[in-house]
Structure formats: C-alpha cells, structure tokens
Amino acid sequence: MTRYVVAEAAEIPPGERKIVEVAGRSLGVFNLGGEFFALRNRCPHQGGPLCEGKTFGLIEASVPGAITYSREGEILTCAWHGWEFDIRTGRSWCAPERLRVRRYEISVEPGTSLTTTPAAAIPGKVPGPYTAETYPVLIEGHYLVVEIDG
Amino acid sequence: MQAAPNLAADEALVGALIDCDVHNVVPHVEALFPYLPPYWVEHVRRSAFKGATTSYYPPNAPLSALADSKPPDAPAGSSLALLREQVLDPLGVEVAILNCLYAIDSLHNPEAAVAFASAVNDWQIAEWLDRDPRLRASIVVPAQLPELAAREIARVCDHPGFVQVLLPARSEHPYGSRLFRPLWAEIARCDLVAGIHFGGAPGNPPFPSGWPSYYFEEYAGMAQVFQSQLASIVSEGVLDLFPALRIVLVESGFTWLPGFMWRFDKEWRNLRQLVPWVKRAPSAYIREHVRLTIQPLDAPPTTADLLSTIDQLGSDDLLLFGTDYPHRHSTDPFRSFLPHLSPALARKIRGENARALYRLSSPA
Amino acid sequence: MATTLPRPKSTARTKPAIIDCDIHNELDSERDLYPYLPPRWLEHLKTYGMHGPSGAVYPRFLNRRNDAHPPSGREPGSDPAFTSQQLLDEWNVAYGILNPLTGVGSQLNPEFDAALATAVNDWQTAEWLDPEPRLRASIIIPFEHADLAVAEIERRAADKRFVQVQFSGRPREPMGRRKYWPIYAACERHGLAVMSHAFGSGGQPITGCGWPSYYIEDHVGPAQSMQANLISLVVEGVFERFPGLRVVSAENGFGWAPSLAWRLDATYTLLDGEVPHLKRKPSEYLHEHVWYCTQPVEEPERPQDFLRLLDQVGADRLIFASDYAHWDWDAPDAVLPPRLPDDVRRKIFYENALHLYRLPDTGA
Numbered sequence: 001m002t003r004y005v006v007a008e009a010a011e012i013p014p015g016e017r018k019i020v021e022v023a024g025r026s027l028g029v030f031n032l033g034g035e036f037f038a039l040r041n042r043c044p045h046q047g048g049p050l051c052e053g054k055t056f057g058l059i060e061a062s063v064p065g066a067i068t069y070s071r072e073g074e075i076l077t078c079a080w081h082g083w084e085f086d087i088r089t090g091r092s093w094c095a096p097e098r099l100r101v102r103r104y105e106i107s108v109e110p111g112t113s114l115t116t117t118p119a120a121a122i123p124g125k126v127p128g129p130y131t132a133e134t135y136p137v138l139i140e141g142h143y144l145v146v147e148i149d150g
Numbered sequence: 151m152q153a154a155p156n157l158a159a160d161e162a163l164v165g166a167l168i169d170c171d172v173h174n175v176v177p178h179v180e181a182l183f184p185y186l187p188p189y190w191v192e193h194v195r196r197s198a199f200k201g202a203t204t205s206y207y208p209p210n211a212p213l214s215a216l217a218d219s220k221p222p223d224a225p226a227g228s229s230l231a232l233l234r235e236q237v238l239d240p241l242g243v244e245v246a247i248l249n250c251l252y253a254i255d256s257l258h259n260p261e262a263a264v265a266f267a268s269a270v271n272d273w274q275i276a277e278w279l280d281r282d283p284r285l286r287a288s289i290v291v292p293a294q295l296p297e298l299a300a301r302e303i304a305r306v307c308d309h310p311g312f313v314q315v316l317l318p319a320r321s322e323h324p325y326g327s328r329l330f331r332p333l334w335a336e337i338a339r340c341d342l343v344a345g346i347h348f349g350g351a352p353g354n355p356p357f358p359s360g361w362p363s364y365y366f367e368e369y370a371g372m373a374q375v376f377q378s379q380l381a382s383i384v385s386e387g388v389l390d391l392f393p394a395l396r397i398v399l400v401e402s403g404f405t406w407l408p409g410f411m412w413r414f415d416k417e418w419r420n421l422r423q424l425v426p427w428v429k430r431a432p433s434a435y436i437r438e439h440v441r442l443t444i445q446p447l448d449a450p451p452t453t454a455d456l457l458s459t460i461d462q463l464g465s466d467d468l469l470l471f472g473t474d475y476p477h478r479h480s481t482d483p484f485r486s487f488l489p490h491l492s493p494a495l496a497r498k499i500r501g502e503n504a505r506a507l508y509r510l511s512s513p514a
Numbered sequence: 515m516a517t518t519l520p521r522p523k524s525t526a527r528t529k530p531a532i533i534d535c536d537i538h539n540e541l542d543s544e545r546d547l548y549p550y551l552p553p554r555w556l557e558h559l560k561t562y563g564m565h566g567p568s569g570a571v572y573p574r575f576l577n578r579r580n581d582a583h584p585p586s587g588r589e590p591g592s593d594p595a596f597t598s599q600q601l602l603d604e605w606n607v608a609y610g611i612l613n614p615l616t617g618v619g620s621q622l623n624p625e626f627d628a629a630l631a632t633a634v635n636d637w638q639t640a641e642w643l644d645p646e647p648r649l650r651a652s653i654i655i656p657f658e659h660a661d662l663a664v665a666e667i668e669r670r671a672a673d674k675r676f677v678q679v680q681f682s683g684r685p686r687e688p689m690g691r692r693k694y695w696p697i698y699a700a701c702e703r704h705g706l707a708v709m710s711h712a713f714g715s716g717g718q719p720i721t722g723c724g725w726p727s728y729y730i731e732d733h734v735g736p737a738q739s740m741q742a743n744l745i746s747l748v749v750e751g752v753f754e755r756f757p758g759l760r761v762v763s764a765e766n767g768f769g770w771a772p773s774l775a776w777r778l779d780a781t782y783t784l785l786d787g788e789v790p791h792l793k794r795k796p797s798e799y800l801h802e803h804v805w806y807c808t809q810p811v812e813e814p815e816r817p818q819d820f821l822r823l824l825d826q827v828g829a830d831r832l833i834f835a836s837d838y839a840h841w842d843w844d845a846p847d848a849v850l851p852p853r854l855p856d857d858v859r860r861k862i863f864y865e866n867a868l869h870l871y872r873l874p875d876t877g878a
Contacts, residue, residue: 045419046848052581061427064328064387079580081420081842094419094431213784323724324731356722357746358684358715358739363691366785367742367749370778371722374738378721381731405776408819409769409812414734416813420842421730423575448777455826459773462819480783 001147009108009142012036015073019051023148027051027104030087032074037087038146039076040102044092048080050101055087105147111140164493166501166513169237169246171347171400171443171472174278174287175227176201176252176270185269185276190262201266202253206318206349208365212478219476226476230281237475238284244501245510247314247472248278248287249347249400255294255318256351263292264302271306279311286508288316288345294352296329300336307340313508314343314398319375320350326379326386338392343508346379348372348401373448376402377410380436384414387427389435396507397440401474404442405449408462411436437465441507443472444499447481453490460491469499470507530860531608531876532846533867535807536711536764536835537601537649539612539642540591550633550640558626566620567717570684572729576841591839594642601838602648605846608864608876612642612651613680613711613764619657620682620716627656631666635676643675650871652680652709658716660696667697671704677871678707678762682714683736689743690750702758707805707870710743712736712765733842740766741774744804748778751791753799760870761804765837768806769814772826775800801828805870807835808862809844817851829858833867 006020012031019041020027026041028051043050057072075093076085084093090103176182179201183191194200207214215226219236227233237243252270257263270290278285289312291299303315315337323329325346337344349372355361356368356375376399389395411433418425418432428435449456460469471483481487488496505512541547544564548556582600584593591597602610618634621627634654643649653676655663663679670676679701687693689710701708713736719725720735722742740763753759778796786792792799806827814820824832837843850859868875 046845048579048845049581054575054580056423059423059426061387062429063391064427067426077423077575080845082423082576083419084422094422211785212787319723321723324721324726325723327724327727350723352723354719354722354724357688357742358718358720358722358735359689359742359746360685360687360716360718362688362742362746362749364749364785364788366781366788367688367745369785370749370781371742371745373773373777374741375722377738378723378726378731378735381734382721382723382726385726385728385731403773403777406770406773408814409773409823410737412769412812412814412819413737413767413810416810417730417733421574421733424573424729446777446780448773448780450772450776450826455772455822458819458822462814478784480780 001149003145003147005114005143006146007144009036009144012144017051022146025148027146029106029144029146030076032087036106036108036144038104038106039085039087039090040104042101043078043080043083044099044101045078045081045083048078050076050078050085053077053079053082056084107145108142109145110142114143114145165497166244166505167241167471168501168504168510169241169243169473169475170398170470170504171445171474172233172237172246172248173227173475173477174248174250174274175225176250176273177224177228182266182269182273185272187265190265199262202256204253204256204351206251206253206351207477211365213369214478215476216478230278233475234282237473238282243284244513245284245286245504245508247508248274248285249316249345250274250288250290251347251349252290253351254290254292255321257292258353260292260295260298263295264298267292267302268305271302275306275309275311279309286311286313288312288314289342290316291333293317293333294322296331296333300332303336303340303342307342312342314345317344317346318350318352319346319348319372319379319402320352320356322352322354324379324382326382326384326388328386334388334392334395338395341394343396343398345398345400346376346402373403373406377406380410380440381414384428384432384435385425387425389439390427390429395439398470398507399440399442400472401445402442403446403448404444404463404469405459407442408459433464437468441468441470441503443470443474444483444487445472445474445479447479447483447487449481449486457490466495466498467503467506470504471500529606529847530863531606532834532863533873534601534605534607534610534836534838535762535833535867536809536837537597537610537612538591538838538840539594539597539614539638540589540839541614541616542588542592546592547630547633547637550636551629555626555629555633564617564630565622566617567622567715569717569725570713570715570720570732572732574729578839579841579843582839594645597838598646601836602646607648609867609871609873610649611677611871612638612649613709614638614652614654615711615713616654618654619680620685620714621656624656624659624662628659628662628666631656632669635666635670639673650675650677650873652676652678653706655679655697657681657694657697658686660693663697664700667700667704667706671706676706678709681708681710682716683710683712683743683766684715684718684720684739686716686718688746690746690748690752695752695755698752698756698759702756705872707760707762709762709764710740712740736766737770741770744774744800745778748796748799749789749792751789753803754791754793759803762807762833762870763804764807764835765809766806767810767812768808768827768832769812769823771800771806772823801831805831805833805866808832808849809835809837810842811844811849820851824858829861830866832862833870834863
C-alpha cells in the first residue's frame, strides 16, 4: 500500500472536485461537505472519464408523480452515458453489487506529519521508470493523501 | 395447427393443455341484437351503420382461417360447434381463453363503442361461457375511452368466466400513458389479466413512419407495436403503481423479446434519472409481470438457435400455449416446437404457466 | 515525500486502424450556415427559422459527452480540429463517415429544405472534408421530395468523398414507399449507399401506438423504427427493383436484426401471395443489402449471448460506429469482447466498411 499526496486540501472546496494523476491512474477527488472521497476516473461501463461527469442529488420515486431529491451533489453521473455512482461508496445505482468504481482511502494530513518523518519511512517514495514529480509539502498546510495498492 | 396431431407416447405432449388464444367471432351484427339497446338495433336496421366491420385480418387471406374452420354463411371462428370439433375435443383442451376481436376500437362514436362492447360481452356470456365449462373469456372494452372501459369491466367482472381484459396492440396512445390510469386501476381492482392482442384500429398508423402499403408489413410490423407498448407500460410506472398486475402479449411473437430486453435494460442504466420509479431493470419487471403466447413462433432456422432464444428469455414461466384458432400459422407447435423442449418446460408451456397465470384450479 | 506520476500516453499507433461509420459534425449554431446560403434563404432562416414537424421533442439530461467540449468554446462536435484530435487521432481512425443531424431533410417548406441541404453539404465540403483527408460524408437531402433530393445528389455525385445519402429514422412514409424510389435509383446509379439514421419524425407519432412520454422510450424506439424501415424496403420490393442498392442502419443497434429476419421469413410463408414481386425470402434481401452500425452496442448480461448474436447477424454485416460526440457514443475499445478472433474484429472495425463504401485500403 503506497500513500500519495495528491493535492492541498484547500484546493478543493466543498462541492468541488479535482482530477489527479497518481501511480499511473487518473483519480477524481471530491469534497462532499468537508469529507473527501477518491474514485478511479474510469467508468466500469466503457472506461470513460467518470469523474468528469456532472454531479446530481439522489433522484428517487416509488411511483410516478412523486419524485424526491436528496443528497445533493453526492451522485456522480458518468461523463459519457450518465451512469449514476454514489460518490461515498463508489457503487453504481443500477447494479450496486456488480458494477462499481474503485474507491480509494483518502485522508487529510497536516504538513507536519508528512515532512518530519525520515524519507526512508515514508511509504510514498516510488522509484522509476517514470519521472517522479515531487509534490511540495509545507508544514503549515493540510494535504490530501490517497492510498493505492502496489 | 394443421390437423389433430398424433398424441401417441411422446413425453413432450403429456400434461394438461390450456389454449390461451382462441377467437370467438361475432358471426354478423344481428347476433348482437338480443344484447343491444333498442336505439342501436334500430340504428343498425335503418342506417348504413352495421357495427364494427373492421377486421384485423383480411377475411380471405391464407393466414386468416384454417381449412374447414368456416361454417356455411358465417365467418371462420364463429361456431362453437366447430371449435369443439377442431380444437377442444381432439386436443383435449382443459381450458381455452377466448379473445373476441370485434373492433370496438374502430368506433369513434363513444355511444356506439360503449353499447357494442357491452353487447359483445353479454353475447360472450350467453353463447360461449355459459355453454361450455372449458371456456374462459376476455372482456371487450372501448379502450379508447378509459373511464368508460373501466365501467364496462366493473359491470361484468363478477362473471367467473371472464379472466382477462382484451386490449388491441395498436392504440391511439401507448397503454402506459396516464390517460389509461382509470383502465389499469379497474383491471387491477378486479384482479384480471390484461391481454394485449395483435391488431387494433385506432386511427393512427401502425408504423413510426406512417402507413405501409402491404398487409404483410402491418402483420410483421405488429411485433414492434408490442415492443413500444412494453416500453411504455414499464417506463410510465404502471407496474409500480399496480404491483400485482398480470399482462399477456397475445399473438405477438416472442423471439424478439431477449433483444428487446437487452436494449431496454441498457437504456435504463443510462437514463434511470428520467424514470426513477423504475426501480429495477426493465427485464425484471417483464419477467415478473408479462407472459406471451407461442404463436406465431417466428422461429430461427435451427433448433439450437430456437433453444438458445428460449434460454435467453431468462425464465421458464413466460410462454403460454395457444393455437390462435382459427388463424393459420407456418409451424405446428406439436411437431416443430414442443418436442424439442425438456419435458418439464413443455409441460409448463402446454398448461402449467397458464394455470398459474390465470389461477385455474388443478384438474381433479 | 509524495509523488505524482504522469500517466503514460497511449498513442494512436498502438491501436489498430479503424473506420468510424457514424461521426456527428455539428453546427455550433445556425450561423455556421450563413456563409453558404443565398440571400433569399438566409433572410428566411433569420426571420422564420427552421421549421419541421414538432412532435418528437423529449427532454433529457445529457446531449453530448461531457468531456467533449472543445477548447475553442464551440459546441461538442462542432470543432473540426478538435474532432480530428479527440477522435481521429486518439483512436487511429483511418476513415470517418460524417452524419450531420441538423433538422435539414425534414423541414416542412420543401424549397427551404432543399436550399438548406445544399448549404449543409457546402459547409461539410469546405470545413470538414477539405481540411481533413480522413473524412467522408453523407449527402444531406430533402428526402421527402424526391425531385429536389435527386437534384442535390446529382450536384454531389462527382465528389467521391460523399459516400451515402442520409434519411431520418422516421420519415413521413415507410422507407420502401414509391415516393422514395427516384432517390434509390439515383443512389444505385452513382454507387451511393442509403443511410437511415435513428430518431427524427416526419410528423407521425413515433410509435405504432401513438406518442410516448419519456426520452427513454424515444431512445429504445430506433430499434422499432428501423425494423419498420427494413420491413418496408424488403416487402415493397426495393431490393428487387434496385439490386445494387446498399442500405446502412445507423444508431439503431442490431440486437433486433436476427428475430426480424425470422419473423419476416415466417410471414412470407403465409403471405407470399400478396407480394408476387418478391423472388426471394426476406432474410436473403436483408443479408445482401443491409449493413448495421454497431452503436449503441448491445449489452446482454451473458457474454455467450453477445457472441451468438454476432453469429446470427453475421460478422460481415456489422460496421463499427462511435456516434461521437453524442452522450450515447461507443468507445471503440469497449464494443467487442476482448477474446474475439482477430479476423472478426478486423472485419467489424475495418474491412466491412472499407468494402461497403469502396474506400482505398490505407494499408494501416
């Protein structure tokens, strides 16, 4: 499990998102009311850029004529075909067990915890072959850290 | 079916037979006189109006009548005696469901539509249901006037012989439309099956692009009308509003159903937000609520493809045997269909699916 | 310290060359056509606007891919350079066939429709075909008016970058009807295919049972309307009359094609007497004259059902289409199962379209 700093927490205000490239993957990082979520930017349907789609609330109805709208901004629809995903869980609405998008553990960490640890102990240092861009970390900041397998 | 089949010792031909599509035809408008109000009897006698004269099948076309099904001086399908002789007795039919295709929907005059629908239903009771205990029937309604159709259903639904309401496949609006809510509510309240049947004379054309030149086109193209009706019924939440509803597609063909379900499910995954009351994949609703009769078979060229198509339906409960008497078809299900199936599936299609759907008692 | 790694760029060269048979070149707005219209019709457009039949408008959440907005700020699909980059370059498209959907072709004013068609084709030539050698195009024609349509076909026939003519999926009459025959004659004469593209309305209700309510029904509907088109083309004898005619189905899917052939053949055994002009079984005409764009690709749950479907339709009849930049487009690498034999894959993605449209092999 490798941990990557992907953004400053302040970069993504509530209701916003950022697409980041991490460990050869594209991820979408979302801020729902101060809580952060990270989803793979790849729809299980046809591989589209899921996280570039529009967000909606949860649209429900038991019968026609009585539509409820809740959890505004928490349902991500794929930029291509509009499949709905719960940002919190990564599960699709149409087949929650079978069809989901990979979600990643993401935490907010103060700069102090990231810069004062000796380099060897930081599980975030990744060797080549790709050129690694170091993300500058300042003691005063708060950073979003994503855990990725491998 | 072309002739009484050889029933000797074939496992696939064993088990109760319930015929879910038999046509009782009004022989001539005078047959309805005993059941029509005097105003309409006089109207028919003294004017150019002779009731609904539209037929969904060209009377002399090869597919419209089996050989010998036509009594002298009356149309094929109008004789109970011939029905007994040609279908009920030789095939050992336990129950037959009558679908009378008297074209009430062609009558734009609402008074006429209501009066003639009632007359046909009373005629069905007196001259068919009360004369042979093997018969059940579909209530004929002025579907184009949903509230009046509901009223007619309420009037006769207590007769135990009526198990179904007949709705022509072609309608002026798709049956899922909110305009039809009163009709569905009454069908559900009376706990009847909705039988959507080949045909219809609503006034608007049978194709999405207007009027085809040949009957061949209308006949073959009717499958698409059934598909549009299914799309409407599911999309408009009829099955969510009335969760106990049972629907049969009669004389629709069924080999198109898997491809239709794949497409409809795909669109639901894409477009659920627009129809959020559709809480499950459309195919789940269809497998739960919809059944289909087996004629016309429209079979693929190989038995392997036929069996895989049936497998793709995803449920053994869907298909219902029906002769579609007196209409002629290109295949004989006793020869080219039932023998290819497992005995268990053949039994279900012959009768057990219909018994469950129509809640018919088990034989003594 | 943490790291961010750049994603390795997948280059078009690592993807095999494909032909995309349905690309939508969009107008950013009607203003794009202003330079191509003569004063009389420019004035008409500005004052009275485009005016077609009004019924087929279905509200939806998505129109175009949300990631296809060109940096220029123009509408998705309306920026030729961006289309070349995001589609042709990214996916190694050797040839792309343009199908502009602009409402032109079904405008109610015939002369206006014809003038707009000429303008759209001039716009296609100048802004799409001339700058981008990989593109080919559909001739936009006022298809409801055969004389005007044939005049436009004659105007473009010498430019071999126009490979077909465009019909809307739901024209005013079924496609096989006599009024359209002069168009088919001109296409056969010039070696142009006839492409029927999903959606639209000639003014009739878009199903054979009236107007549906929801976009999902409209979006399921092309399966039904294309079947109606093919039934009409086959049964009216268009393929007997124009034996060289090639018909392309665009954006209708293809899961319905096998069962349509089965049903037409079964109907033919009953109703061949009505259609003595047909010399062969309907399925034979379909198999020789019709190609099906893959989009929207069918999505049965079980992989073996998709393989069987490919087999039943025939791998020779399928041609890949993306439908860029609409929301319901198909990504080329998501359309066929990964373990399909290479030769089948190459047919569907390249060779079938190469032969259909008589394109020079790029050797890619």
